[in-house]
Amino acid sequence: KPLALPGAHVVVTGGSSGIGKCVAIECYKQGAFITLVARNEDKLLQAKKEIEKHSVNDKQVVLCISVDVSQDYSQVENVIKQAQEKLGPVDMLVNCAGMSLSGKFEDLEVSTFERLMSVNYLGSVYPSRAVISTMKERRVGRIVFVSSQAGQLGLFGFTAYSSSKFAIRGLAEALQMEVKPYNVYVTVAYPPDTDTPGFAEENKTKPLETRLISETTSVCKPEQVAKQIVKDAIVVTMGLFRTIALFYIGSFDSIVRRCMMQRAKSEIADKTA
């Protein structure tokens, strides 16, 4: 059941920096072919060079594609098409592109809510939507979403950020129920504060309360967080919520399977009629 990373095609959005870059390195070390997706081309090339230092064979490729994952679905779809033409169907998609802005609710610009929702939420919907059909057809695939501890608990200063990260959880759990019969698995990571360029940026404007809350826990290394994310994606296990909800999810899954079989039957009936 675990996904074999050697020779696999892994697409990492936000792969040019921080957690995403470390996820790409981790997969590359295990023999995967990588597509990095982010906006800034210089950062992409810089990350590509860094990742290539960790190659384990001489066939491995790191492809870079510049696109904003949150703007236009057809652009994102094109990027995935290009990546699949060069490196074959996507075996694993890791949605790491994202950003954080904090501030008190009344101090945050209304546009910040729109911005975070489009980058963090829609920026995960679009790439996932672009790879899902092929994954279902091949009966192979992993989709990883990166939420946050602030996606499990609403925290002071994070009215815009937390909600965009809660949205990811809803998306992931609903999608998992749809694609499980096709052997496609969806995982969600909820990382704590992690030492990345994005985190340094966020700290420039954090309210005092948010900073004090955040300082109650320690800051993780991105390599560590990335390792865990990749491990959880390869061997899918059950989280606390899923264990509690096991009964419900199990019975809902069987409804989904039943419908799938019904639909297949009536398709055969239609064809033979």
Ligand SMILES: NC(=O)C1=CN([C@@H]2O[C@H](COP(=O)(O)OP(=O)(O)OC[C@H]3O[C@@H](n4cnc5c(N)ncnc54)[C@H](OP(=O)(O)O)[C@@H]3O)[C@@H](O)[C@H]2O)C=CC1
């Ligand atoms: N660091 C932390 O403390 C934590 C981070 N997270 C989450 O992990 C993810 C990665 O965070 P982190 O590594 O810190 O972030 P970084 O800012 O270090 O890296 C973000 C990456 O995403 C890319 N990106 C950002 N916006 C877009 C966009 N619109 N389109 C395409 N690419 C984009 C950036 O490249 P470019 O700007 O060139 O597009 C960059 O490669 C985020 O979703 C974040 O919310 C979760 C918990 C804790």
Ligand SMILES: CCCCCCCCCCCCCCCC(=O)[C@@H](N)CO
């Ligand atoms: C159910 C269990 C939940 C446990 C929660 C404990 C919370 C303690 C403080 C959390 C600090 C904020 C993390 C946000 C990280 C983040 O996403 C930003 N740094 C992004 O840049």
